[in-house]
Amino acid sequence: MAALKVAVVGAGVIGLSTALCIMETCPNCSVTILSEQFSPNTTSDVAAGMLIPHTYPDTPIHVQKQWFKETFTYLFAISNSAEASEAGIHLVSGKVADLWELHGKYDIIVNCAGIGAHQLVGDKKLLPIRGQVLKVHAPWVKNFIRDGDGLTYIYPGIHRITLGGTREKENWTLSPDPGTTKDIFDRCCSLEPSLWGAQDIQVKVGLRPSRQCVRLQREVLSQGGVKLLVVHNYGHGAGGFSVHRGTAKEAAGLVGECIAALQGSSSKAKL
Template sequence: MTEKEMKKFPQHKFGQAFTTFKCDCQPYLLWLKKRLKENGGHVHARKIEDMWELHSDYDIIVNCSGLGSRKLMHDREIYPIRGQVLKVHAPWIRHFIRDGDGLTYIYPGIRDVTLGGTRQKDDWNLSPDPNTSKGILSRCCALEPSLRAAQDIKVRVGLRPTRSAVRLQKEVLVRGGAKLPVIHNYGHGGGGFSVHQGTAREATQLIKECVAELEMSRHKPKL
């Protein structure tokens, strides 16, 4: 950042400015769901306790259950990082501002501005904390004083499904004489929207490998 730009942040010694893009999650997910349906996909809401509940309906399972894999796959490596943010109406905010450690940020979106945030490891609490909200607003106002005039403040809490590394692999579950191919694709933490297209392509390649193996087994001559 230039010396003139840095004058807006007297508490900092240096900064970087760059152009990027932001994904508004809710409309993007709705768009993905629409694309799925347009291409012949179906959406069913259903709770399962075991992958084998799906065996009679599907040949291959793609497991994107996030924190659910802690119970579903007995994966103790996955844990939540709790995030609390504020959504405010401040249409004059046009630029992203992110503090050095990444815990304080101001992200303008289509309908509102996101103020953050927190990274609380192994915290499963989905209830908003008023003191945390006050702290977020105070830190963001220190970076952008005009936010004191922000209106319609809403609190949002979410759990980021975090792992030491994204689990992106093929696993064949075996029960009795039956086999169930499962493609795991979960544990993206807070960076899911940054890497989801790449990991989806990797998962698709693993699905193709499973399909090829199933086709070979079906056409294999019986001795």
């Protein structure tokens, strides 16, 4: 049987990690990533990327713990080893407006579209939580500071410091707000006065894909008697970075189930 073609829609931390897990779990598949935006222009690039447990009210706690544990273990291993030079994943630019556009080109579609799933699959349970942050150059800041409920934070990165932030429910605006920028900067400077000397301040906005529970499931779409195999992996809210590896591994397992179903159907057809 020819290598099955899998399309992963979305190139944020969830989409990329899911594609990687599929390659590891199903090495004979051909995996293509389709996305309107790639790094550094994704919501994941706006995030500070801190590994902090987040809760999903409608997801069993033992499942959340497993996702976080697997993600922590994976990232910890990377921190102690060189990154792999090649992942065997193809990146293809292009906007997908309907999953049915991919029928005939791919055998399995993996939906990691984040907030884009609101329109792509009509998920009205998925809503944005707008986040505005500042990326600044302040190399003297070495430690992270997180105030109270975590709305105000200072997270050092490799090249820049992330200052935040906002949690604006159901706000779809991607344009930076000058008043919010000033408020964030003032709040962070009150925690770390040396930030008044920060340089090259950049304002970033991202829409966290918020849902009561992560949608991580198989679905068979049907249209005019034609079927389309889909695996959904989206709705991580602000916790995508903290559980990306765990949910990606689970999604890859679901892709494996789809492959087994397709191979089973092919064998029966030959008989």
